[in-house]
Amino acid sequence: MVLQEKEKKEKRSFPHLFVILMSVIIIATVLTYIVPAGNYERIVDEATGQTIIDPLSFEYVEKTPVGPFAMLLSVQEGLIQAAPITFLVFMAFASLYLVQETGAVDASIALMVRKTKKNEKLSSITIAFIIYVLAAWGSTGTISYEQIIAFIPIFCTLAIALGYDPLVGLGMSFLPVGMGFASSTVNPFTIGVAQGIAELPLFSGIALRLIILAVMSTLTVVYVLWYANRVKKDPSKSIVAGIDFGELEIDEARLSTEFTTARKMTLLTLLLGVGIMAYGLSTQGWYINEVAAIFVAVSIVSGLINRWSPNKIAEVFVEGLSKGVLSALVVGVARGILVVISKGNILDTIIYSASSVLTNFGLYLSGIGMLIVQSLLNFLIPSGSGQAATSMPIMAPLADLIGMNRQISVLIFQFGDGFSNLIWPTSFILIACSLSKIPLNKYYKFVLPFLGIAFVFQILFIILAININYGPF
Known part of the structure; x- marks a missing residue:
């Protein structure tokens, strides 16, 4: 009887992250046999230094379908291509694990819980404050998913300790960074690249983007607080009710962790490291490798502050590396999808076909259609700068063709x-779900209604931009 119940539970369980990604890789492989192969010529844009496509150079070429062995090889090649991000994830996880092992995180959460027990409204204010800060920060491009994912377990633990569930933890960390990234103000990796390709002044049109950031951040605050307060009043209404989050829960022993001077200094070191990252990313041209180096430095300094021996620092750091294995590998395996599509020469065909269809619509419908195309393209090219270099050489001239200001095409991008x-x-999202112990289907149940509302606002902002002829200044 017990065995039968276990088998039924396994049948109902959601597929493993790697099962999902390998299924998509298989589908992409099949498409290389169905979709005609085509190519755009790639050129180097002297103004931006980016390798972009020549929008007038598309031509169909001989099919290059991807075979079964090449499909399996794409996983390894994807891991190699995504190596900088993969190793950043390892360094971030190892560093934050070491900080947690000092007791600094438990002590700070315990302090926050004690404060909110004295004033219940403080928890809502804390959530709103964190969302606004992370959204604004995310809009600058100096913090993104690569950096925030390692902090997700901390936010989820905080949410549980405050009487909520891990979805609230995602709602005050992963979600606002994403909303800020999408409402980009001065992100050099997305807006900077896209405007450079579209031949627009760098970071021009910021006034409307600031309004968009404020609206979308507030929308996030309202939605997360609505859900959080609903769960706090009635835990049975939690989307993840009944799921064991034992690893994320903080017990009474941990809640009594003393906030010693060494632990305060450890948190200060972490905050200082994050501040240095923001400075380097925004002014020194830093990117993934430099951020990873800062995480290593934070680990060493934190260990020394707590009077750990070099051996102990190394041992705890290695334990932390093991915590990041799944998250780091997911990045590389996901990149294998793009490897397959590129080998099959069907990515350019997809872009060409989509852009050809858009010329048949009016201005407003074309704007909405461009939004849908960019959203779908992001499935294939999850890199912001990579997607800008691939799509903007087509979308900018397409905007000219249909009478749309190029600044609007950048906004849509x-x-x-x-x-x-x-x-x-x-x-x-697969990494975020694995870290928060939230099944992917439960995550979608939480986030899709919110993103549906956000999509309506995107369309409204596009219509507004068209009506005011949102331009380069």
């Missing part, structure tokens, strides 16, 4: 590239 990151499994 940032919407399509940004918001869909919170949907597609080729982005970081």
Whole structure:
């Protein structure tokens, strides 16, 4: 009887992350036999240094279908291509695990719980404050999914300790970073690249984007607080009710962790490291490798502050690396999808076909259609700068053709590239779910209604931009 119940439970369980990704890779492989192969010529844009496509150079070529062995090889090649991000994930996980092992995180959460018990409204204010800060920060491009994912277990533990569930933890960490990224203000990796290709002044048109950031951030705060308060009043209404989150829960022993001077200094070191990352990313041209180096530095300094021996620092750091294995590998396996599509030469065909269809619609419908195309394209190219280099050489001239200001095409690009990151499994949602112990179907149940509302707002902002002829200044 017990065995039968176990088998039924296994049948009902949601597929493993790698099962989902391998299924998509198989589908992509099949498509290389069905979709005609085609190519655009790639050129180097002297103004931006980006390798972009020549929008007038598309031609159909001989099919290059991907065989079964090449499909399996794409996993390894995807891991190699995604190596910088993969190793950043390892470094971030190892560093934050070491900080947690010092007791600094438990002590800070315990302090926050004690404060909120004295004033219940403080928890809602804390959630709103965190969302606004992370959304604004995310809009600058100096914090993104690569950096925030390692902090997700901390936010989920905080949410549980405050009487909510891990979805609230995602709602105040992963979600606002995504909303900020999509409402980009001065993100050099998305807006910067896209405007450069569209031949627009760098970071021009920021006034409307600031309004969009404020609206979308507030929308996030309202939705997360609505759900959080609903769960706190009646835990049975939690989407993840009945799921064991033992690893994320903080017991009474941990809640009594003393906030010693060493632990305060450890948290200060972490915050200082994050501040240095933001400075380097925004002013020194830093990217993934430099951020990973800062995480290593935070680990060493934190260990020394707590008077750990070099051996202990190394041992705890290695334990932390093991915590990041699944998350790091998911990034590389997801990249294998793009490897298959590129080998089969069907990516350019998909882009060409989509852009050809859009010329048949009016201005407003074309704008909405461009948004849908960019959102779908983000499934295949989860890199913001990579998607800009691939799609903007086509979308900018297409905007000229249909009488749309190029600034609007950049706005549509940032919407399509940004918001869909919170949907597609080729982005970081699989990692976020694995870290928060939330099944993917439960995550979708939480986030899809919100993204549906956000999609309506995207369309309204596009219509507004068209009506005011949102331009380069």
